[in-house]
Every structure is written in structure tokens, then in C-alpha cells.
Amino acid sequence: MNIEIIKCHGSNNDFVLIDELFHTYHFSEVDRVSIATMLCDRDGLIGADGILFTMPSDHADARMRMFNPDGSEAEMCGNGLRCVGRYVCEQLDRNEIMVETKEADLSVVKKGEIYDDVPAYEVSIEPVRLDPQLFMKTEKKLHVELPIENLSEDLTFTAVSVPNPHLITMVPEIHDENLSSIGKQANEDKNLLPSGVNVSFIQPLGDQKIFVRTYERGVGLTNACGTAMSASSLTTVLLEINQLSEEIYVYNRGGFVICVVEKQGDEYFIKLRGNATYEYRTSLNVEFEHYTFEEQSNREGFEQEKQAYAKLQEHAKEEINLAAHE
Ligand SMILES: N[C@@H](CCC[C@H](N)C(=O)O)C(=O)O
Numbered sequence: 001m002n003i004e005i006i007k008c009h010g011s012n013n014d015f016v017l018i019d020e021l022f023h024t025y026h027f028s029e030v031d032r033v034s035i036a037t038m039l040c041d042r043d044g045l046i047g048a049d050g051i052l053f054t055m056p057s058d059h060a061d062a063r064m065r066m067f068n069p070d071g072s073e074a075e076m077c078g079n080g081l082r083c084v085g086r087y088v089c090e091q092l093d094r095n096e097i098m099v100e101t102k103e104a105d106l107s108v109v110k111k112g113e114i115y116d117d118v119p120a121y122e123v124s125i126e127p128v129r130l131d132p133q134l135f136m137k138t139e140k141k142l143h144v145e146l147p148i149e150n151l152s153e154d155l156t157f158t159a160v161s162v163p164n165p166h167l168i169t170m171v172p173e174i175h176d177e178n179l180s181s182i183g184k185q186a187n188e189d190k191n192l193l194p195s196g197v198n199v200s201f202i203q204p205l206g207d208q209k210i211f212v213r214t215y216e217r218g219v220g221l222t223n224a225c226g227t228a229m230s231a232s233s234l235t236t237v238l239l240e241i242n243q244l245s246e247e248i249y250v251y252n253r254g255g256f257v258i259c260v261v262e263k264q265g266d267e268y269f270i271k272l273r274g275n276a277t278y279e280y281r282t283s284l285n286v287e288f289e290h291y292t293f294e295e296q297s298n299r300e301g302f303e304q305e306k307q308a309y310a311k312l313q314e315h316a317k318e319e320i321n322l323a324a325h326e
Pocket of ligand 1: 076
């Protein structure tokens with residue numbers, strides 16, 4: 001089967017976008033899993049943190065289904081939603097659309113630039129729930145800054161569903177080996193976390209700024225995770241480190257995003273704003289029976305936007321260094 005793809009990223013959390021709105025591909029559920037495991041493989045031709053199936057919806061402008069490299073399907077993907085949002089906005093010639101996701105219809109709005117020549121897309125991250133029982137075996141009704149003995153002797157965690165599951169912890173300094181080992185352990189402990197979990201470490205940088213690193217369920221360490229940065233922003237608001245309704249700059253290995261946490265009654269709402277950058281477009285011939293694929297065309301690169309994004313990333317690195325030495 002011939003499949004056209006766009007390789008894209010949000011904060012260098014990179015994806016393969018497949019358009020089923022304007023192409024008629026008949027994928028079975030097994031095909032979707034094969035596409036995810038084959039195309040995301042970092043030792044293969046493409047390599048990515050996930051697949052974004054951009055599909056028709058019976059009530060919204062489009063529907064997004066997101067698959068991790070291990071073939072599992074996630075409830076949501078914040079960085080991916082910006083990429084799908086951009087794609088659909090451009091196809092429909094609109095600046096604002098609604099995208100159906102597993103648990104909610106979410107708005108995507110094109111909103112100026114996040115940095116010079118880097119257009120910004122703002123997405124709603126909903127529903128936001130603090131009930132740990134949604135994904136963790138626990139008697140507790142709320143799990144904010146509490147220990148989880150099976151995962152760490154000294155760290156405390158906050159459980160947030162947005163609606164994919166997240167455990168967040170505050171640390172003075174981030175050590176990848178520690179995050180990786182806790183992330184692996186959390187995803188192996190099916191008695192505690194039956195559907196797995198994304199684990200993030202937050203390093204506060206002061207002045208409404210944080211640095212977030214995430215071990216993603218179904219992936220491992222990634223450059224950034226949009227839902228994790230949203231859940232982390234909420235965590236810092238709950239812990240009164242950052243302010244409600246104010247912009248929170250979230251730095252990551254691949255750049256930065258801006259989150260705003262709002263509260264209405266007892267409910268929280270999060271907006272996530274950041275880039276949606278295309279790297280290249282190409283077409284693939286996928287042989288599902290043989291579990292193989294090859295590239296059919298030369299890659300069409302998006303050099304200008306890649307260069308603009310490289311400057312954003314340089315700026316993010318400088319900001320992180322400055323904050324770390326203040
Ligand atoms: N990187 C994504 C989240 C992708 C799904 C995650 N690995 C999960 O299984 O929940 C994001 O930007 O939110």
C-alpha cells in the first residue's frame with residue numbers, strides 16, 4: 001500500500017502524520033499497530049515518537065488517533081495535537097478547528113508566533129482529573145506530593161490524568177538515569193499501574209519557568225511530552241510554585257512551550273501553546289504481509305521552518321543556562 005506521510009514535531013517530540021481525511025487508506029487495527037512499530041523504529045528508515053492518524057470525524061473537523069512506538073494507543077497527545085491541528089487548519093484554510101480525541105473534542109487555534117518565524121498553535125488539554133484511581137491502584141482520592149513506595153524511597157509524586165496518565169515529581173536537578181529507572185519500573189508494575197504511566201521530573205527555574213523531562217509510556221525518554229508539560233504546569237500550580245491563569249514557560253530538551261492553567265469551580269483547564277513544525281514529506285510503500293516498507297520518493301524538506309525552529313531551540317538553551325546560573 002502506498003502511504004504519504006509528513007514527518008513533523010512539537011518541541012522535537014517527533015511524529016509521522018498520516019492523513020486519512022483526504023486519502024482513502026483502509027487500515028485494519030492490526031495495520032495501525034504495524035505502522036506504529038515499523039515506522040517509529042529508530043533503527044529503521046524513519047524513526048519517531050509516535051504516529052498521528054488524522055481521520056474524519058462525524059461531528060468535529062477531524063479526529064486524531066495517536067499510537068506509541070510499541071503499538072499501544074494513547075488517550076491524548078499534546079504535541080501531536082498541535083501538528084494535527086496545523087495540518088487540518090491548513091487543509092481547511094481556517095485558523096481554528098475542533099479535533100475529536102479519545103475522550104474529548106479539543107480546540108486548536110493558530111495564535112501568532114511562539115518565536116521569530118515559528119507559528120504557534122494553542123490546544124486545549126482536557127479533561128483534567130486529579131483522581132488517582134483512574135489509573136493507579138490506590139485507596140486515595142487525591143495523590144498530590146505523596147510517596148509511592150514501589151517507585152522511590154525519597155521522591156513524592158502527583159497523579160494527574162489529562163486524560164492520559166501522568167506521575168509528576170519535583171526535583172532540584174534532573175538525572176536521566178534516575179528518571180529512566182523509575183519510568184521503567186512504573187511501566188512494569190501492572191499491579192500498581194495497570195495501563196502504564198508517563199513519568200516526569202520537574203526542575204523549577206523560578207519566575208513562572210520550569211524544565212520538564214519525561215519518560216513516556218510506550219516510548220521511553222523523549223525530548224518533550226505535551227500532556228506531561230501540561231500536567232507538570234498544573235502540578236506547580238497545585239504546589240503554589242507557579243500562578244494560576246498566568247503563562248508558565250515550560251522548557252524541555254527540544255525547545256519550549258507555554259502553558260496556562262485555569263480553574264472554574266473545582267475543575268481545572270489547561271491550554272498548551274507551541275510549535276508545530278514540518279520536517280519533510282515523503283511517500284512509502286508498506287507491505288503489511290511482510291512487515292516491511294520502503295521509501296517511494298525523494299523527501300521534500302521544509303528547510304525554512306526547520307531553520308527558524310533551530311533558532312528557537314538555541315534561545316531555549318540560553319534561557320535554561322541563564323536560569324540555572326541565577
Ligand atoms: N508525547 C505525547 C504523549 C504521547 C502518548 C504517551 N506516550 C502516552 O502513552 O500517554 C504528548 O505530547 O502529549
